[in-house]
Amino acid sequence: EDIWCQGFSEPGAGSDLAGLRTRAVDGGDHFVVDGQKVWTSGAQFADWIYLLVRTDPAAPRHRGISYLLVDMKTPGISVRPLVLMNGHRHFNEVFFVDVPVPKANLVGPMDQGWKVAMTTLMYERKGGGGRGHDGQIARLGTLARELSVDGAPAWDSPLVRQRFAQLVIEAAAFKYTRLRNLTRQLRGEPPGPEVSILKLFGSELGVRVADFAGELLGPRVLVNRPSEDVPDAPRWYNRVVSARQYTIAGGTSEIQRNIIGERVLGLPKD
Incomplete structure (x- = not known):
């Protein structure tokens, strides 16, 4: 290969x-x-x-x-x-x-390579938002129950539970949007500009997952080695440091918003 x-x-x-x-x-x-x-x-x-x-x-x-x-x-x-x-x-x-x-x-x-290039990018953007964030979010829920903040589990905070619940909701929406796109492929249809929705939402969701990890773990997230509290700390260090790049690679979030506005919603260019 x-x-x-x-x-x-x-x-x-x-x-x-x-x-x-x-x-x-x-x-x-x-x-x-x-x-x-x-x-x-x-x-x-x-x-x-x-x-x-x-x-x-x-x-x-x-x-x-x-x-x-x-x-x-x-x-x-x-x-x-x-x-x-x-x-x-x-x-x-x-x-x-x-x-x-x-x-x-x-x-x-x-x-006339521009059209070929745009087709290539549509396939890339289809996966550019990530394959799903469910595993990361589930792990953060476990950590929230295990980590102590001010003498009590972080999970006891309604703010932590609210942030976690919002991420679970967004991950589910992302999952079913990806499945709709997969249905198009199974019908033999090429990806269209709607794949920019996957790229935009998935990459921005990844940033929100990283933000929640940083707030939940606090200073622990800055240590790129396992600890007793967080044995998978390197995973979260890399998640927090790396998350923003996916909103740039394969076409920035701003470019995706333009594509969605013009080619999906039919809004004027100016």
Whole structure:
């Protein structure tokens, strides 16, 4: 099996992806690619990369973009990991210098890769909100019953119970929204702009779970090693430190709100 990564974002083209500048120049039977990608998950392990490149710099921004499949072992490609605040290294910068790519590796028509890219992103966003938060929330409920605050279990506080109940409700809503989307797939329908609801709600719910964990565990959440009170403390340290990134990766929450407003609710762009 091959491992793939996704070469979309660039230092100057993240949410504004149509501003990408990585170039692919006609070299006869191949393209010659030069440029840089960033925030490329798993690039250091990948065999291949889905790559968005600009093939017609004179065309309007959303046109003149092509979608290539590139072998990561091709000479001229280098990968540099980006170290996150939690110590993880799954994001990377990827550099392309005079990289030859066969024209047979072009996906879809030349200069019309934007539509292919949007289809790719819809499938990514379908899972971008997480696979579910039920296990984390259940564990926080157990911790609330075990941890003591001011001499009494944290669970005795009505504020803790209220926050917990709200998370359970939101997780259930997220679960059934995901099941509706799965039904579409089983009917053979492609994902549509409504997957932005999953991406937005799921990633923001992850932040709310992390906030509750931080408030419940207090200073314990800052210790990245097991303790007697919280044997799975590293899990919560990483949850709190890492949660916000999922509201950015795969399209920011602001971008998802725009998509929902314009393409699901039919609101005007301005």
